[in-house]
Amino acid sequence: MAKSRVATVWLDGCSGCHMSIFDMDERLLDLADKIELVYSPLVDAKEYPENVDIVLVEGAVGDEEQRELAHKIRKRTKTFISLGDCAVTSNILAYRNTFRVADVINRVFVETAEGGTSQPSKDIPTLLPYAVPVHEIVGVDIYIPGCPPPADLIYYVLAELLEERQPEFKNRFG
Amino acid sequence: MAQHNIEVSPVTRIEGHAKITIHLDIDGQVKDARLHVTQLRGFEKLCEGRPFYELPFIMQRICGICPISHAIASSKACDQILSVKVPETGAKLRRLANLAQIIQSHALSVFYLSSPDLLLGMNMEPSKRNLHGVAEANPQLARDGIYLRKFGQQIIALISSTGKRVHPGWMVPGGVSTPLTGEALAQIKAMIPEAIMAIQRSLSWYKQSMEDYRDEIRTFANFPTLFMGIVGPDGELEFTDGLVRIIDSSGKIIADGIDPSSYMDYINESAESWTYMKFPAYKKKDYPDNILRVGPLARLNIIDKVNAPLASQEWAEFRELERGVIFSSFHYHYARLIEILFCVEKVQDLLNDPHILGARIRAKAEPNCSEGIGAAEAPRGTLIHHYKIDDNGLVTWANLTIATGFNNYAMNQGVLQVAKHYIKGPEIPEGALNRLEAVVRAFDPCLSCASHAIGQMPLEVRLVGPDGSILSEVRRD
Numbered sequence: 001m002a003k004s005r006v007a008t009v010w011l012d013g014c015s016g017c018h019m020s021i022f023d024m025d026e027r028l029l030d031l032a033d034k035i036e037l038v039y040s041p042l043v044d045a046k047e048y049p050e051n052v053d054i055v056l057v058e059g060a061v062g063d064e065e066q067r068e069l070a071h072k073i074r075k076r077t078k079t080f081i082s083l084g085d086c087a088v089t090s091n092i093l094a095y096r097n098t099f100r101v102a103d104v105i106n107r108v109f110v111e112t113a114e115g116g117t118s119q120p121s122k123d124i125p126t127l128l129p130y131a132v133p134v135h136e137i138v139g140v141d142i143y144i145p146g147c148p149p150p151a152d153l154i155y156y157v158l159a160e161l162l163e164e165r166q167p168e169f170k171n172r173f174g
Numbered sequence: 175m176a177q178h179n180i181e182v183s184p185v186t187r188i189e190g191h192a193k194i195t196i197h198l199d200i201d202g203q204v205k206d207a208r209l210h211v212t213q214l215r216g217f218e219k220l221c222e223g224r225p226f227y228e229l230p231f232i233m234q235r236i237c238g239i240c241p242i243s244h245a246i247a248s249s250k251a252c253d254q255i256l257s258v259k260v261p262e263t264g265a266k267l268r269r270l271a272n273l274a275q276i277i278q279s280h281a282l283s284v285f286y287l288s289s290p291d292l293l294l295g296m297n298m299e300p301s302k303r304n305l306h307g308v309a310e311a312n313p314q315l316a317r318d319g320i321y322l323r324k325f326g327q328q329i330i331a332l333i334s335s336t337g338k339r340v341h342p343g344w345m346v347p348g349g350v351s352t353p354l355t356g357e358a359l360a361q362i363k364a365m366i367p368e369a370i371m372a373i374q375r376s377l378s379w380y381k382q383s384m385e386d387y388r389d390e391i392r393t394f395a396n397f398p399t400l401f402m403g404i405v406g407p408d409g410e411l412e413f414t415d416g417l418v419r420i421i422d423s424s425g426k427i428i429a430d431g432i433d434p435s436s437y438m439d440y441i442n443e444s445a446e447s448w449t450y451m452k453f454p455a456y457k458k459k460d461y462p463d464n465i466l467r468v469g470p471l472a473r474l475n476i477i478d479k480v481n482a483p484l485a486s487q488e489w490a491e492f493r494e495l496e497r498g499v500i501f502s503s504f505h506y507h508y509a510r511l512i513e514i515l516f517c518v519e520k521v522q523d524l525l526n527d528p529h530i531l532g533a534r535i536r537a538k539a540e541p542n543c544s545e546g547i548g549a550a551e552a553p554r555g556t557l558i559h560h561y562k563i564d565d566n567g568l569v570t571w572a573n574l575t576i577a578t579g580f581n582n583y584a585m586n587q588g589v590l591q592v593a594k595h596y597i598k599g600p601e602i603p604e605g606a607l608n609r610l611e612a613v614v615r616a617f618d619p620c621l622s623c624a625s626h627a628i629g630q631m632p633l634e635v636r637l638v639g640p641d642g643s644i645l646s647e648v649r650r651d
Contacts, residue, residue, distance in 0.1 A: 010191070012213065012215055013238070014235050014236060014237050014238040014241075015237065015238040015239055016235070016237075016238020016239075016241065016340045016341055017238065018238065019238040019239060019282075019339070019340045020238075020339070020340055022282070022286065022323065023324075023327060023339050023340070025320055025323075025324045026317070026320055026324075028305070028320065029306075029309055029316065029317075029320070032306045032309065037304065037306070041186060041187065041188075042186075042187060042286065042287075042304055042305065043186065043187075043300075043301075043303070043304045044186045044187065044300035044301075044303050044304070044608075045186075045300070045301075046183070046184060046186065062213075062214075062215065063212075063213070063214075065212065091235075092220070092232060092235045093215055093220075095220035095221070095224070095232075096215065096216045096219060096220040098223075099216075099219055099220070099222070103219060104214075104216035104219040104220070105214075107216070107218050107219040108214065108216060108218050108219065108445075108452070109445040109452070110445070124210055124211075124212050124448065124449060124450055125212055125213075127214060131215070147235070147341055148238060148340050148341065150338075151339075
């Protein structure tokens, strides 16, 4: 049987959802027979590849680079999963939406940098005015809420998709 | 010949979003190198206006890898706002959680992120350089790594009544919210013997393989800096409650017994336009003599002793690597393994402590102070949370000084050192690209924490002409 091509992506998140993926523990090794991890913070591919079967996307969309990446992922992927509350609702990231980006930058890089201040400019992506859930940018097929979602639930969704069944679940928020 | 720049983007197998650029001079020799952190979520601002007692819960969300460290530093800052002393059992449970988290975070760093380089070699083809490649080459090592991470995560899930491994809540201003149950204690105890065996096996594997990495040991951010960390009352290894010590590169103590609350007298942060990560440094010296390193290597350099029998022997052996202070950042990996062993031993001690099942776990009070500072040793080094509130208990200001940030200067210099050694002219060999990332990995940066937001680092080497035009690009796909 051909292995499914799976990717995991980390946008504006804390990596907690990726930790929950790792929290499958030994099941990670069992999954190795069924999936090929083609793009992830855990592997060394630098470019999001073509023809991905399943992607798990953690985090909200908070800057220009992430917005572009979200579009690229959507174009190149069959099943797009929003993983965790930041991707699903923008969660804690939305707290910054009541402030202007300039004020956020000012607090971090001017008010609390007594050794020397500098406004971020070249070489780093520009923040969007609001941190938004992924589905505001591109279409999403499956939502897995939770902060982070439990490892068992992520495993269940993956296992169902690998068997070509549509997962059905009610997640407790946690 | 025109000047070139090389860019590595994104850097992978680290905890965060970053890229590396290398600047070449007119002769094609490496002139400068920079590690750019490319994410910002703005926690120092977004907590403004929130009730202060939410902070331990909000700040956990800075990082899914070390949420407990943020919860500890945050709840300690809140303890100061309440002006209370945490009951003994509550303090010990916080300590237990912190030890568990160091174990799981170090296991993630060594086994999940760095062991592909250590076991398979820096020149291995990229598609093999991951945990599955490790599992094929050395199944026992992969299983031990998974077990150690699980051990730490399970402790967190068992002691926090929420049963969650990540963002468990549970740690609150004044202590913790629920006591430890006898059942949870028994379950943790049952896992300890296997954890000890797993870490001892991993340590002997690592020590045998060190011979293969002489070149990396020599060039991976191997230079004199200051070292900083929290130590216990007798100068012993300590992660949760202690005072800050700073030593210079000769090993001389230049500051000791510093209450973290006075951090602003010793530390200042600078910002650069090309990265979202700030540069904290020692305030009383000028650049570059003010550069600090923190984390496992720093801790094992600054302490006088280790109060745990097995880890103490390992530490003594580790210190024999050099005659004085150990400078090579490659040894962060080794230090991490020794700290895992120490933490497993300390977990065992705490579980045998008669107070650990006590019922007094939380001191309650209204805010009695408008400002609070809390610090702890996170897996990656010293972490400081500093808050101010108004009369209604709402946050008006926050400053977070993050472990990975302290290593920012050293990481940048390390990238430069590796670039100079492995890159000769505009041709970039694959092994050189991976070593640029591997030197960053040795520090185990948590960029989520450092920019109070971080993701993954792609690797892209860009050659930029003196006029800023991109002449060529090498990408690793």
